[in-house]
Amino acid sequence: xxxxxxxxxxxxxxxxxxxxxxxxxxxxxxxxxxxxxLAKASDPALKLIISDVNMPNMDGLTMAEKIRGELGNQxxxxxxxxxxxxxxxxxxxxxxxxxxxxxxxxxxDAIVGAVKKxxx
Amino acid sequence: MNDVSSIQSKLLILAxxxxxxxxxxxxxxxxxxxxxxxxxxxxxxVLANNTDLGGIIISDEYSADEKSSIELIELIHYKRxxxxxxxxxxxxxxxEHKSLLSGVFNLNQLDLLQNQIDKHLFTTYYPIPLIRGxxxxxxxxxxxxxxxxxISVDPPYLVKDQIIYGELLSLIPLESSxxxxxxxxxxxxxxxxxxxxxxxxxxxxxxxxxxFVNSVLNEITNLxxxxxxxxxxxxxxNDNSVxxxxxxxxxxxxxxxxxxFGTTDPQLCFHYQISGYNDTDEVIDIYQKFVFxxxxxxxxxxxxxxxxxxxxxxxELELF
Numbered sequence: 021x022x023x024x025x026x027x028x029x030x031x032x033x034x035x036x037x038x039x040x041x042x043x044x045x046x047x048x049x050x051x052x053x054x055x056x057x058l059a060k061a062s063d064p065a066l067k068l069i070i071s072d073v074n075m076p077n078m079d080g081l082t083m084a085e086k087i088r089g090e091l092g093n094q095x096x097x098x099x100x101x102x103x104x105x106x107x108x109x110x111x112x113x114x115x116x117x118x119x120x121x122x123x124x125x126x127x128x129d130a131i132v133g134a135v136k137k138x139x140x
Numbered sequence: 141m142n143d144v145s146s147i148q149s150k151l152l153i154l155a156x157x158x159x160x161x162x163x164x165x166x167x168x169x170x171x172x173x174x175x176x177x178x179x180x181x182x183x184x185x186v187l188a189n190n191t192d193l194g195g196i197i198i199s200d201e202y203s204a205d206e207k208s209s210i211e212l213i214e215l216i217h218y219k220r221x222x223x224x225x226x227x228x229x230x231x232x233x234x235x236e237h238k239s240l241l242s243g244v245f246n247l248n249q250l251d252l253l254q255n256q257i258d259k260h261l262f263t264t265y266y267p268i269p270l271i272r273g274x275x276x277x278x279x280x281x282x283x284x285x286x287x288x289x290x291i292s293v294d295p296p297y298l299v300k301d302q303i304i305y306g307e308l309l310s311l312i313p314l315e316s317s318x319x320x321x322x323x324x325x326x327x328x329x330x331x332x333x334x335x336x337x338x339x340x341x342x343x344x345x346x347x348x349x350x351x352f353v354n355s356v357l358n359e360i361t362n363l364x365x366x367x368x369x370x371x372x373x374x375x376x377x378n379d380n381s382v383x384x385x386x387x388x389x390x391x392x393x394x395x396x397x398x399x400x401f402g403t404t405d406p407q408l409c410f411h412y413q414i415s416g417y418n419d420t421d422e423v424i425d426i427y428q429k430f431v432f433x434x435x436x437x438x439x440x441x442x443x444x445x446x447x448x449x450x451x452x453x454x455x456e457l458e459l460f
Contacts, residue, residue: 031352032285032359036342074362099457103366114460123370125284125363126455134457 022139023047027057027071027080028101033124037070037101040128041135054078061087066096067139070131073102073109081109084116097138101126144272147408148297149194149261150174151226152186154202154212160228160247164197167250171257174297183212184219191303191397192409192427193223194261195242197253200229213240222302222404224260226253261298261406264432267441270372271296275410277367278428282412285360286424287340290416298406304397305427308332308354310361311390314430316373318440321432322390322401323368325361331424332356364428371443386434401433 024046026037038048051057053075061069061083069087071080078086084098099120100113110121119138122130151168153175155161161177168175173194178186183204187193196216200209207215213225217240224242227233233244243256279291306328314323332341332353339345342359343352388402407429414424 030359030362031347031355032342035344035347039342039344103363103369105366105370105454110458110460119460121458121460122456123454123458124366125280130455130457137457137459 022067022135023049023063023065024135024139025049025051025057025060025063025066025069027051027054027069027075027083029053029072029075033072033101036128037131040131044132044135046135054080054083057083058086058091061093061096062091068097068099068135070099070101070135073100073104081112081116081118084113084118088117099134099138101131144268144275144296146172146268146295147262147266147271148172148174148295149257149299149406150176150190150192150297151257152176152178152190152193152196154178154183154196154204154209155199155228156202157199160199160201163247163250164228167253171254172262173257183207183215187216187220191301191305192297192299192411193220193301194298194406195224195226195257195300197226197228200227200231210237213237220301220303222300224257224300226256261300264298264405264408264436265438266296266408267438269443270438270441271408273371273443274364274368274430277371278364278410278412281360281363281367282414282426284363285341285356286335286414288416289335289340289414289424292413292415294411296408296410299409299429300404300406302398302400302407304392304399305425308357309399310354310357312361312365314365314368314432316369318435318437318442319372319432320434321430321436323361323365324399324429324431325357325364326427326429327357327425329353331422334422335424360426372441388433401431403431403433405431405433407431 024041026034026048028034029052034050038050041048051060055078073080080100087093098118100118101122103124105123151173153164165175198209202209216225226243227241230246242260245253305326308327308329310325312323314321333348335341336343336348337345341356391400410428412426
């Protein structure tokens with residue numbers, strides 16, 4: 021059972037994504053912002069992080085950069101789930117090793133499909 | 141959903157005489173104004189129940205709450221000074237009372253009234269594709285967070301009122317090279333809570349604490365913000381103006397449910413009525429107001445959707 025971390029400051033999104041994934045057999049942990057996500061990203065069992073971009077305390081792209089840089093974790097998959105669609109933000113995500121980008125609003129099936137594509 | 145083709149405003153008409161009411165009603169119909177007629181109810185009650193007015197027309201024969209029209213003008217000015225008041229009279233008005241009024245006219249001078257209303261209300265140009273896009277994005281965002289509901293929306297209208305509706309308010313900056321201001325959503329707590337309890341939001345139905353109720357409004361706000369930014373923001377690579385220009389304080393008075401953005405310009409308002417989410421006739425009312433108080437250059441409006449082909453739809457994974 022792949023372990024997934026959902027990082028979003030919105031309780032609405034955390035709950036929605038976590039419910040879709042747990043109903044499809046994934047183990048899910050949640051974090052409320054980038055800082056919280058970074059603290060939870062050192063778990064070696066973690067296979068995938070789904071993160072918002074715009075969050076208080078630390079944004080999702082900074083979190084991704086720190087996961088690759090400070091934590092040295094190159095293996096965990098990171099995808100961004102965000103209202104942002106600016107190509108410059110996507111470029112920054114790519115440079116930080118983000119594997120994919122989903123623009124909100126989203127459907128549960130699409131999230132589950134994306135997760136299966138990345139971590140089976 | 142109505143197709144947006146013009147912007148309106150709501151005026152409260154205070155008049156007793158049928159002929160006056162009819163003439164003003166026809167005038168309003170011809171000038172993109174929704175006329176709210178009120179005869180003998182308490183004016184204060186009417187004001188308390190309408191927080192999205194563009195202004196008030198009062199006739200000199202009107203009286204209510206045992207007050208003459210002049211006394212009511214004084215009262216309205218004290219309670220809601222941001223609302224322009226247009227006085228229908230043939231009598232001479234003292235300089236003292238003129239200072240409380242945005243216009244004085246009589247029924248033979250409706251062109252004068254139109255000019256006075258344009259001067260105080262229809263002062264700002266909003267491109268129709270912009271407001272149409274704002275409405276589309278907002279409807280999609282509400283539907284993503286409150287499922288199985290029907291949403292009706294009034295034509296967009298201009299509001300001078302600065303009174304806050306309901307208990308819940310969200311506020312987010314909107315910034316680009318051609319506009320800077322805020323979007324504000326206002327609604328009531330109880331109806332959102334009911335929607336959560338009935339499992340129609342992404343929130344767990346047992347999580348009805350007010351923080352979760354806030355979260356539903358926050359996520360709707362966030363989605364609308366993202367949609368507007370993607371479609372209309374048009375910030376160029378080298379544009380630092382968005383982050384380096386001015387700010388002004390926003391003040392809120394909780395006692396009077398009043399919010400000020402430091403400007404008396406009209407706010408662009410959309411009113412969404414969400415129904416069918418429960419078995420009763422309860423409706424979730426969401427008032428969405430746009431206040432471009434920091435900068436507004438609609439001549440630079442560009443709808444990014446028309447210029448760039450979307451390669452990836454929202455909700456789909458774009459793999460890098």
